[in-house]
Amino acid sequence: MRGMKDQAIVCNIGHFDNEIQMEALDESDAVKTNIKPQVDKYTFPGGNEIFMLAEGRLVNLGCATGHPSFVMSNSFANQTLAQIDLWKNKGKYENKVYLLSKELDEEVARLHLEKIGAKLTVLSKEQADYIGVDVTGPFKPAHYRY
Protein backbone atom coordinates (compact mmCIF):
# COMPACT_ATOMS: atom_id res chain seq x y z
CA MET A 1 0.00 0.00 0.00
CA ARG A 2 2.99 2.18 0.70
CA GLY A 3 3.86 2.08 -2.99
CA MET A 4 0.42 2.95 -4.27
CA LYS A 5 -0.36 6.22 -6.01
CA ASP A 6 -1.20 9.10 -3.75
CA GLN A 7 -5.01 9.18 -3.10
CA ALA A 8 -5.50 5.56 -4.20
CA ILE A 9 -8.69 3.89 -2.98
CA VAL A 10 -8.48 0.37 -1.56
CA CYS A 11 -11.41 -1.92 -0.89
CA ASN A 12 -12.44 -5.56 -0.61
CA ILE A 13 -15.51 -7.32 -1.97
CA GLY A 14 -14.22 -10.90 -1.51
CA HIS A 15 -15.37 -12.18 1.83
CA PHE A 16 -13.20 -11.64 4.91
CA ASP A 17 -11.14 -8.62 5.84
CA ASN A 18 -7.84 -10.52 5.63
CA GLU A 19 -7.55 -10.03 1.85
CA ILE A 20 -6.04 -6.72 2.80
CA GLN A 21 -3.60 -6.91 5.70
CA MET A 22 -5.53 -4.52 7.93
CA GLU A 23 -3.88 -5.54 11.17
CA ALA A 24 -0.43 -4.97 9.66
CA LEU A 25 -1.56 -1.64 8.21
CA ASP A 26 -2.89 -0.47 11.57
CA GLU A 27 0.38 -1.49 13.24
CA SER A 28 2.48 0.20 10.55
CA ASP A 29 3.86 3.73 10.57
CA ALA A 30 0.91 5.01 8.54
CA VAL A 31 -1.24 7.59 10.36
CA LYS A 32 -4.96 6.83 10.26
CA THR A 33 -7.53 9.63 9.96
CA ASN A 34 -11.23 8.82 10.01
CA ILE A 35 -13.15 10.72 7.32
CA LYS A 36 -16.61 9.31 8.05
CA PRO A 37 -17.98 5.93 9.12
CA GLN A 38 -16.31 3.19 7.07
CA VAL A 39 -13.94 5.59 5.29
CA ASP A 40 -10.39 6.03 6.64
CA LYS A 41 -7.38 7.85 5.24
CA TYR A 42 -3.91 6.43 5.91
CA THR A 43 -0.94 8.79 5.50
CA PHE A 44 2.46 7.19 5.02
CA PRO A 45 5.63 8.91 6.31
CA GLY A 46 6.58 9.87 2.75
CA GLY A 47 3.36 11.91 2.54
CA ASN A 48 1.31 9.77 0.16
CA GLU A 49 -2.20 8.93 1.27
CA ILE A 50 -4.59 6.08 0.56
CA PHE A 51 -8.25 5.64 1.40
CA MET A 52 -9.39 2.38 2.97
CA LEU A 53 -13.08 1.58 2.69
CA ALA A 54 -15.09 -0.38 5.28
CA GLU A 55 -11.89 -1.23 7.19
CA GLY A 56 -11.12 -3.82 4.52
CA ARG A 57 -14.45 -5.62 4.95
CA LEU A 58 -17.07 -6.00 2.23
CA VAL A 59 -17.30 -2.56 0.63
CA ASN A 60 -20.69 -3.06 -0.98
CA LEU A 61 -22.30 -3.89 2.36
CA GLY A 62 -20.13 -1.65 4.54
CA CYS A 63 -20.40 1.52 2.44
CA ALA A 64 -23.67 0.84 0.59
CA THR A 65 -26.59 -1.55 1.01
CA GLY A 66 -25.29 -4.70 -0.66
CA HIS A 67 -26.68 -6.29 -3.79
CA PRO A 68 -30.06 -5.29 -5.26
CA SER A 69 -33.15 -7.24 -4.24
CA PHE A 70 -33.75 -8.91 -7.59
CA VAL A 71 -30.43 -10.74 -7.69
CA MET A 72 -30.69 -11.65 -4.01
CA SER A 73 -34.09 -13.20 -4.69
CA ASN A 74 -32.23 -15.79 -6.78
CA SER A 75 -29.72 -16.50 -4.02
CA PHE A 76 -32.31 -16.64 -1.27
CA ALA A 77 -34.72 -18.77 -3.28
CA ASN A 78 -31.86 -21.28 -3.40
CA GLN A 79 -31.35 -20.88 0.35
CA THR A 80 -35.03 -21.48 1.08
CA LEU A 81 -35.21 -24.55 -1.18
CA ALA A 82 -32.03 -25.85 0.48
CA GLN A 83 -33.59 -25.48 3.92
CA ILE A 84 -36.72 -27.32 2.80
CA ASP A 85 -34.56 -30.04 1.24
CA LEU A 86 -32.41 -30.50 4.36
CA TRP A 87 -35.48 -30.81 6.56
CA LYS A 88 -37.37 -33.11 4.23
CA ASN A 89 -34.36 -35.42 3.97
CA LYS A 90 -33.12 -35.23 7.53
CA GLY A 91 -31.42 -38.44 8.53
CA LYS A 92 -30.90 -39.43 4.91
CA TYR A 93 -27.88 -37.34 3.96
CA GLU A 94 -24.33 -38.11 5.04
CA ASN A 95 -22.14 -35.45 6.63
CA LYS A 96 -21.01 -34.20 3.25
CA VAL A 97 -21.55 -31.20 1.00
CA TYR A 98 -24.40 -31.46 -1.50
CA LEU A 99 -25.59 -29.27 -4.38
CA LEU A 100 -29.21 -28.50 -5.15
CA SER A 101 -30.51 -30.33 -8.21
CA LYS A 102 -30.40 -28.77 -11.64
CA GLU A 103 -34.20 -29.00 -11.71
CA LEU A 104 -34.36 -26.66 -8.71
CA ASP A 105 -31.68 -24.40 -10.18
CA GLU A 106 -33.70 -24.05 -13.39
CA GLU A 107 -36.86 -23.53 -11.33
CA VAL A 108 -35.26 -20.62 -9.47
CA ALA A 109 -34.36 -18.98 -12.78
CA ARG A 110 -37.83 -19.65 -14.18
CA LEU A 111 -39.44 -17.92 -11.19
CA HIS A 112 -37.60 -14.71 -12.08
CA LEU A 113 -38.29 -14.48 -15.80
CA GLU A 114 -41.85 -13.19 -15.82
CA LYS A 115 -41.05 -10.22 -13.59
CA ILE A 116 -38.58 -8.87 -16.14
CA GLY A 117 -40.68 -9.70 -19.16
CA ALA A 118 -38.67 -12.62 -20.51
CA LYS A 119 -40.63 -15.32 -22.33
CA LEU A 120 -39.12 -18.77 -22.74
CA THR A 121 -39.10 -20.62 -26.04
CA VAL A 122 -40.53 -24.13 -25.73
CA LEU A 123 -38.79 -27.11 -27.33
CA SER A 124 -40.83 -29.36 -29.60
CA LYS A 125 -40.78 -33.06 -28.70
CA GLU A 126 -38.66 -33.65 -31.82
CA GLN A 127 -36.16 -30.97 -30.84
CA ALA A 128 -35.96 -32.28 -27.29
CA ASP A 129 -35.35 -35.82 -28.54
CA TYR A 130 -32.72 -34.56 -30.99
CA ILE A 131 -30.57 -33.13 -28.17
CA GLY A 132 -31.56 -35.80 -25.66
CA VAL A 133 -33.42 -33.78 -23.03
CA ASP A 134 -36.97 -33.61 -21.73
CA VAL A 135 -39.18 -30.84 -23.08
CA THR A 136 -39.38 -29.49 -19.51
CA GLY A 137 -35.66 -29.79 -18.75
CA PRO A 138 -33.16 -30.02 -17.26
CA PHE A 139 -31.57 -28.63 -20.39
CA LYS A 140 -27.89 -29.04 -19.63
CA PRO A 141 -25.66 -31.85 -18.34
CA ALA A 142 -24.16 -31.50 -14.86
CA HIS A 143 -20.74 -30.61 -16.26
CA TYR A 144 -22.04 -27.68 -18.33
CA ARG A 145 -20.42 -24.46 -17.11
CA TYR A 146 -22.78 -21.74 -18.32
Added chain:
Amino acid sequence: MSEDYKVADISLAEFGRKEIDIAQHEMPGLMAIRDKYAAEQPLKDVRIMGSLHMTIQTAVLIETLVALGAKVRWCSCNIFSTQDHAAAAIAATGVPVFAWKGESLEEYWWCTERALNFGDGQGPELIVDDGGDATLLIHKGYQLENGDRSFVDSEGGSLEEGVIKDLLKNLNEKQPQRWHGVVADWHGVSEETTTGVHRLYQMVEAGELLIPAINVNDSVTKSKFDNLYGCRESLLDGIKRATDVMIAGKVGVVCGYGDVGKGCAQALKGMGAQVIVSEVDPICALQATMEGFRVMPVEDSLGIGDIYVTTTGNKDIITPRSHAWHERSGHRL
Protein backbone atom coordinates in the same frame (compact mmCIF):
# COMPACT_ATOMS: atom_id res chain seq x y z
CA MET B 1 -36.67 -10.55 31.42
CA SER B 2 -35.08 -8.32 28.82
CA GLU B 3 -36.22 -8.32 25.22
CA ASP B 4 -35.03 -11.22 23.12
CA TYR B 5 -33.33 -9.13 20.45
CA LYS B 6 -30.67 -6.47 20.13
CA VAL B 7 -30.78 -3.91 17.36
CA ALA B 8 -29.54 -0.32 17.04
CA ASP B 9 -32.93 1.38 17.22
CA ILE B 10 -36.28 -0.41 17.26
CA SER B 11 -38.04 2.81 16.26
CA LEU B 12 -36.63 2.33 12.74
CA ALA B 13 -39.02 -0.59 12.27
CA GLU B 14 -41.63 1.37 10.34
CA PHE B 15 -39.08 2.64 7.82
CA GLY B 16 -37.70 -0.88 7.51
CA ARG B 17 -41.17 -2.26 6.86
CA LYS B 18 -41.73 0.22 4.01
CA GLU B 19 -38.50 -0.87 2.34
CA ILE B 20 -39.26 -4.55 2.89
CA ASP B 21 -42.59 -4.01 1.11
CA ILE B 22 -40.78 -2.45 -1.85
CA ALA B 23 -38.15 -5.22 -1.93
CA GLN B 24 -40.84 -7.91 -2.04
CA HIS B 25 -41.86 -6.65 -5.48
CA GLU B 26 -38.30 -7.18 -6.68
CA MET B 27 -37.97 -10.64 -5.14
CA PRO B 28 -40.36 -12.78 -7.19
CA GLY B 29 -38.53 -16.03 -6.45
CA LEU B 30 -39.00 -15.77 -2.71
CA MET B 31 -42.59 -14.60 -3.02
CA ALA B 32 -43.43 -17.48 -5.38
CA ILE B 33 -41.95 -19.94 -2.89
CA ARG B 34 -44.17 -18.43 -0.18
CA ASP B 35 -47.23 -18.87 -2.39
CA LYS B 36 -46.32 -22.44 -3.26
CA TYR B 37 -45.45 -23.70 0.23
CA ALA B 38 -47.40 -21.52 2.68
CA ALA B 39 -50.25 -24.04 2.99
CA GLU B 40 -47.97 -27.06 3.26
CA GLN B 41 -45.74 -25.48 5.99
CA PRO B 42 -42.66 -27.60 5.15
CA LEU B 43 -40.61 -25.90 7.89
CA LYS B 44 -43.32 -25.99 10.56
CA ASP B 45 -41.78 -25.34 14.00
CA VAL B 46 -38.26 -25.98 12.71
CA ARG B 47 -35.71 -23.94 14.66
CA ILE B 48 -33.65 -22.08 12.06
CA MET B 49 -30.70 -19.84 12.89
CA GLY B 50 -29.31 -17.51 10.26
CA SER B 51 -25.92 -15.83 10.14
CA LEU B 52 -26.26 -13.65 7.08
CA HIS B 53 -26.03 -9.89 6.42
CA MET B 54 -29.12 -8.40 8.10
CA THR B 55 -30.29 -6.34 5.15
CA ILE B 56 -33.69 -5.55 3.68
CA GLN B 57 -33.29 -8.45 1.23
CA THR B 58 -32.44 -10.80 4.08
CA ALA B 59 -35.56 -9.59 5.87
CA VAL B 60 -37.59 -10.93 2.94
CA LEU B 61 -35.73 -14.26 3.25
CA ILE B 62 -36.42 -14.41 7.00
CA GLU B 63 -40.12 -13.70 6.49
CA THR B 64 -40.23 -16.39 3.81
CA LEU B 65 -38.82 -18.94 6.27
CA VAL B 66 -41.35 -17.77 8.86
CA ALA B 67 -44.15 -18.02 6.29
CA LEU B 68 -43.13 -21.65 5.76
CA GLY B 69 -43.52 -22.30 9.49
CA ALA B 70 -39.99 -21.87 10.86
CA LYS B 71 -39.00 -20.41 14.22
CA VAL B 72 -36.13 -18.13 13.29
CA ARG B 73 -33.29 -16.39 15.13
CA TRP B 74 -30.83 -14.22 13.20
CA CYS B 75 -27.51 -12.39 13.32
CA SER B 76 -25.41 -10.70 10.68
CA CYS B 77 -22.24 -12.27 9.28
CA ASN B 78 -20.30 -9.01 9.06
CA ILE B 79 -19.82 -6.22 11.60
CA PHE B 80 -20.77 -3.49 9.09
CA SER B 81 -23.40 -5.12 6.87
CA THR B 82 -26.54 -4.73 8.95
CA GLN B 83 -29.13 -2.23 7.80
CA ASP B 84 -30.48 -1.05 11.11
CA HIS B 85 -33.99 -0.39 9.80
CA ALA B 86 -34.18 -3.92 8.41
CA ALA B 87 -33.06 -5.40 11.72
CA ALA B 88 -35.60 -3.27 13.58
CA ALA B 89 -38.46 -4.26 11.30
CA ILE B 90 -37.70 -7.96 11.78
CA ALA B 91 -37.25 -7.62 15.54
CA ALA B 92 -40.61 -5.82 15.69
CA THR B 93 -42.32 -8.89 14.23
CA GLY B 94 -41.09 -10.95 17.18
CA VAL B 95 -38.22 -12.68 15.38
CA PRO B 96 -35.15 -12.40 17.64
CA VAL B 97 -32.46 -10.47 15.75
CA PHE B 98 -29.02 -9.66 17.11
CA ALA B 99 -27.42 -7.27 14.64
CA TRP B 100 -26.49 -3.65 14.22
CA LYS B 101 -24.21 -1.71 11.92
CA GLY B 102 -20.79 -1.24 13.47
CA GLU B 103 -20.46 -4.13 15.93
CA SER B 104 -17.14 -4.71 17.66
CA LEU B 105 -15.63 -8.16 17.13
CA GLU B 106 -16.67 -9.12 20.67
CA GLU B 107 -20.21 -7.93 20.00
CA TYR B 108 -20.29 -9.75 16.67
CA TRP B 109 -19.51 -13.11 18.24
CA TRP B 110 -21.85 -12.37 21.15
CA CYS B 111 -24.60 -11.84 18.57
CA THR B 112 -23.73 -15.13 16.86
CA GLU B 113 -23.93 -17.00 20.16
CA ARG B 114 -27.23 -15.35 21.06
CA ALA B 115 -28.76 -16.21 17.70
CA LEU B 116 -27.68 -19.84 18.22
CA ASN B 117 -29.38 -19.97 21.62
CA PHE B 118 -33.06 -20.92 21.37
CA GLY B 119 -33.39 -21.20 25.15
CA ASP B 120 -33.59 -24.20 27.46
CA GLY B 121 -30.30 -25.46 26.06
CA GLN B 122 -31.75 -25.74 22.59
CA GLY B 123 -29.86 -24.76 19.47
CA PRO B 124 -30.98 -24.58 15.86
CA GLU B 125 -32.15 -27.58 13.87
CA LEU B 126 -31.05 -25.91 10.63
CA ILE B 127 -28.64 -23.08 9.89
CA VAL B 128 -28.52 -20.57 7.04
CA ASP B 129 -24.86 -19.60 6.99
CA ASP B 130 -22.88 -17.06 4.98
CA GLY B 131 -19.13 -17.40 5.30
CA GLY B 132 -19.44 -20.26 7.75
CA ASP B 133 -19.03 -18.40 11.04
CA ALA B 134 -21.99 -20.07 12.80
CA THR B 135 -20.84 -23.47 11.58
CA LEU B 136 -17.29 -22.70 12.69
CA LEU B 137 -18.32 -21.66 16.20
CA ILE B 138 -20.31 -24.85 16.79
CA HIS B 139 -17.58 -27.10 15.39
CA LYS B 140 -14.81 -25.46 17.40
CA GLY B 141 -16.96 -25.55 20.55
CA TYR B 142 -17.76 -29.22 19.96
CA GLN B 143 -14.05 -30.01 19.54
CA LEU B 144 -13.25 -28.23 22.78
CA GLU B 145 -15.91 -30.20 24.65
CA ASN B 146 -14.28 -33.36 23.30
CA GLY B 147 -11.10 -32.29 25.07
CA ASP B 148 -9.38 -31.07 21.91
CA ARG B 149 -7.86 -27.75 22.99
CA SER B 150 -5.63 -27.40 19.91
CA PHE B 151 -7.65 -24.47 18.54
CA VAL B 152 -8.44 -22.53 21.71
CA ASP B 153 -4.89 -22.87 23.08
CA SER B 154 -3.11 -22.13 19.79
CA GLU B 155 -0.91 -19.07 19.70
CA GLY B 156 -1.05 -16.35 17.07
CA GLY B 157 -3.90 -15.97 14.61
CA SER B 158 -5.87 -12.81 14.01
CA LEU B 159 -7.48 -10.55 16.59
CA GLU B 160 -10.80 -12.11 15.62
CA GLU B 161 -9.53 -15.62 16.30
CA GLY B 162 -8.56 -14.45 19.78
CA VAL B 163 -12.12 -13.25 20.36
CA ILE B 164 -13.57 -16.62 19.26
CA LYS B 165 -11.16 -18.52 21.49
CA ASP B 166 -12.07 -16.41 24.53
CA LEU B 167 -15.79 -16.84 23.86
CA LEU B 168 -15.47 -20.61 23.53
CA LYS B 169 -13.36 -20.94 26.67
CA ASN B 170 -15.86 -18.86 28.68
CA LEU B 171 -18.82 -20.86 27.40
CA ASN B 172 -17.00 -24.10 28.10
CA GLU B 173 -16.58 -23.21 31.75
CA LYS B 174 -20.23 -22.32 32.18
CA GLN B 175 -21.84 -24.96 29.98
CA PRO B 176 -19.36 -27.78 29.31
CA GLN B 177 -21.83 -29.75 27.12
CA ARG B 178 -23.54 -26.83 25.36
CA TRP B 179 -22.37 -27.63 21.85
CA HIS B 180 -22.90 -31.38 22.12
CA GLY B 181 -26.51 -30.58 22.94
CA VAL B 182 -26.74 -28.31 19.91
CA VAL B 183 -25.16 -30.82 17.53
CA ALA B 184 -27.54 -33.58 18.71
CA ASP B 185 -30.48 -31.63 17.23
CA TRP B 186 -28.68 -30.05 14.28
CA HIS B 187 -29.69 -31.50 10.93
CA GLY B 188 -27.87 -29.36 8.42
CA VAL B 189 -26.56 -26.10 7.08
CA SER B 190 -27.06 -24.34 3.77
CA GLU B 191 -24.07 -22.18 2.94
CA GLU B 192 -24.35 -19.01 0.93
CA THR B 193 -20.90 -18.11 -0.23
CA THR B 194 -17.68 -19.28 -1.86
CA THR B 195 -15.61 -18.80 1.28
CA GLY B 196 -17.99 -20.75 3.51
CA VAL B 197 -18.31 -23.56 0.98
CA HIS B 198 -14.53 -23.79 0.81
CA ARG B 199 -14.42 -24.17 4.60
CA LEU B 200 -17.07 -26.93 4.43
CA TYR B 201 -15.14 -28.96 1.85
CA GLN B 202 -12.02 -28.62 3.99
CA MET B 203 -13.99 -29.96 6.97
CA VAL B 204 -15.25 -32.92 4.94
CA GLU B 205 -11.67 -33.62 3.85
CA ALA B 206 -10.52 -33.56 7.48
CA GLY B 207 -13.45 -35.80 8.49
CA GLU B 208 -14.71 -33.09 10.85
CA LEU B 209 -18.06 -32.04 9.37
CA LEU B 210 -20.79 -32.92 11.87
CA ILE B 211 -23.87 -32.38 9.69
CA PRO B 212 -24.95 -32.51 6.02
CA ALA B 213 -24.42 -29.26 4.13
CA ILE B 214 -25.95 -27.82 0.99
CA ASN B 215 -23.66 -25.68 -1.11
CA VAL B 216 -26.02 -22.93 -2.22
CA ASN B 217 -23.16 -20.88 -3.64
CA ASP B 218 -22.62 -23.21 -6.56
CA SER B 219 -26.18 -23.24 -7.74
CA VAL B 220 -25.86 -21.58 -11.13
CA THR B 221 -28.60 -19.15 -10.17
CA LYS B 222 -26.47 -18.07 -7.20
CA SER B 223 -22.79 -17.79 -8.12
CA LYS B 224 -23.36 -16.83 -11.76
CA PHE B 225 -25.83 -14.11 -10.70
CA ASP B 226 -25.28 -12.79 -7.16
CA ASN B 227 -21.48 -12.96 -7.31
CA LEU B 228 -21.29 -11.59 -10.86
CA TYR B 229 -24.24 -9.28 -11.51
CA GLY B 230 -24.72 -8.38 -7.85
CA CYS B 231 -21.15 -7.15 -7.53
CA ARG B 232 -21.38 -5.48 -10.92
CA GLU B 233 -23.92 -3.11 -9.36
CA SER B 234 -23.01 -2.93 -5.67
CA LEU B 235 -19.23 -2.45 -5.93
CA LEU B 236 -19.50 1.00 -7.46
CA ASP B 237 -22.43 1.82 -5.18
CA GLY B 238 -20.10 1.26 -2.22
CA ILE B 239 -17.16 3.16 -3.70
CA LYS B 240 -19.35 6.08 -4.77
CA ARG B 241 -21.13 6.46 -1.45
CA ALA B 242 -17.79 6.28 0.35
CA THR B 243 -15.73 8.62 -1.82
CA ASP B 244 -17.84 10.24 -4.58
CA VAL B 245 -14.82 9.67 -6.80
CA MET B 246 -15.09 9.87 -10.59
CA ILE B 247 -14.53 6.38 -11.94
CA ALA B 248 -14.08 7.32 -15.60
CA GLY B 249 -10.46 7.85 -16.51
CA LYS B 250 -9.16 6.04 -13.44
CA VAL B 251 -7.19 2.81 -13.44
CA GLY B 252 -8.98 0.09 -11.50
CA VAL B 253 -7.02 -2.92 -10.28
CA VAL B 254 -9.18 -5.98 -9.67
CA CYS B 255 -7.42 -8.70 -7.70
CA GLY B 256 -8.96 -12.02 -8.72
CA TYR B 257 -11.05 -12.79 -11.80
CA GLY B 258 -13.60 -15.31 -10.55
CA ASP B 259 -17.32 -14.53 -10.67
CA VAL B 260 -16.94 -11.57 -8.28
CA GLY B 261 -13.85 -10.24 -10.05
CA LYS B 262 -15.57 -10.51 -13.44
CA GLY B 263 -18.50 -8.44 -12.18
CA CYS B 264 -16.23 -5.81 -10.64
CA ALA B 265 -14.04 -5.52 -13.74
CA GLN B 266 -17.11 -5.13 -15.96
CA ALA B 267 -18.54 -2.43 -13.69
CA LEU B 268 -15.34 -0.40 -13.68
CA LYS B 269 -14.95 -0.77 -17.45
CA GLY B 270 -18.57 0.16 -18.00
CA MET B 271 -18.09 3.44 -16.21
CA GLY B 272 -15.01 4.32 -18.19
CA ALA B 273 -12.12 3.10 -16.08
CA GLN B 274 -9.15 1.23 -17.45
CA VAL B 275 -8.96 -2.14 -15.77
CA ILE B 276 -6.00 -4.23 -14.66
CA VAL B 277 -6.55 -7.75 -13.33
CA SER B 278 -4.29 -9.83 -11.12
CA GLU B 279 -4.77 -13.61 -11.21
CA VAL B 280 -2.98 -16.79 -10.15
CA ASP B 281 -5.13 -19.08 -12.34
CA PRO B 282 -4.00 -19.12 -15.99
CA ILE B 283 -7.54 -19.86 -17.23
CA CYS B 284 -9.06 -16.87 -15.44
CA ALA B 285 -6.07 -14.74 -16.48
CA LEU B 286 -6.64 -15.68 -20.12
CA GLN B 287 -10.34 -14.90 -19.76
CA ALA B 288 -9.43 -11.45 -18.46
CA THR B 289 -7.19 -10.76 -21.46
CA MET B 290 -9.99 -11.84 -23.83
CA GLU B 291 -12.19 -9.16 -22.27
CA GLY B 292 -9.50 -6.60 -22.98
CA PHE B 293 -8.03 -6.30 -19.49
CA ARG B 294 -4.32 -6.07 -18.73
CA VAL B 295 -3.11 -8.87 -16.46
CA MET B 296 -0.24 -8.33 -14.06
CA PRO B 297 0.70 -8.92 -10.43
CA VAL B 298 -0.50 -6.27 -7.96
CA GLU B 299 3.10 -5.19 -7.41
CA ASP B 300 3.46 -4.21 -11.06
CA SER B 301 0.37 -2.00 -10.84
CA LEU B 302 1.76 0.18 -8.06
CA GLY B 303 2.05 3.73 -9.21
CA ILE B 304 -0.56 3.08 -11.92
CA GLY B 305 -3.65 1.91 -10.06
CA ASP B 306 -6.12 4.40 -8.60
CA ILE B 307 -8.73 2.00 -7.22
CA TYR B 308 -7.87 -1.41 -5.80
CA VAL B 309 -10.56 -4.06 -5.32
CA THR B 310 -9.83 -7.47 -3.81
CA THR B 311 -12.16 -10.29 -4.86
CA THR B 312 -10.06 -13.40 -4.28
CA GLY B 313 -11.34 -15.03 -1.07
CA ASN B 314 -7.68 -15.57 -0.23
CA LYS B 315 -5.59 -13.66 2.30
CA ASP B 316 -2.70 -11.20 2.18
CA ILE B 317 -3.49 -9.92 -1.31
CA ILE B 318 -2.68 -6.31 -0.44
CA THR B 319 -0.08 -5.63 2.22
CA PRO B 320 1.46 -2.52 3.73
CA ARG B 321 4.83 -3.86 2.64
CA SER B 322 4.18 -3.83 -1.09
CA HIS B 323 6.60 -0.95 -1.48
CA ALA B 324 9.53 -2.81 0.04
CA TRP B 325 8.84 -5.79 -2.16
CA HIS B 326 8.70 -3.53 -5.14
CA GLU B 327 11.96 -1.87 -4.31
CA ARG B 328 13.59 -5.26 -4.16
CA SER B 329 12.21 -6.06 -7.59
CA GLY B 330 14.16 -3.11 -8.89
CA HIS B 331 11.28 -1.16 -10.37
CA ARG B 332 11.04 2.53 -9.78
CA LEU B 333 7.62 3.54 -8.50
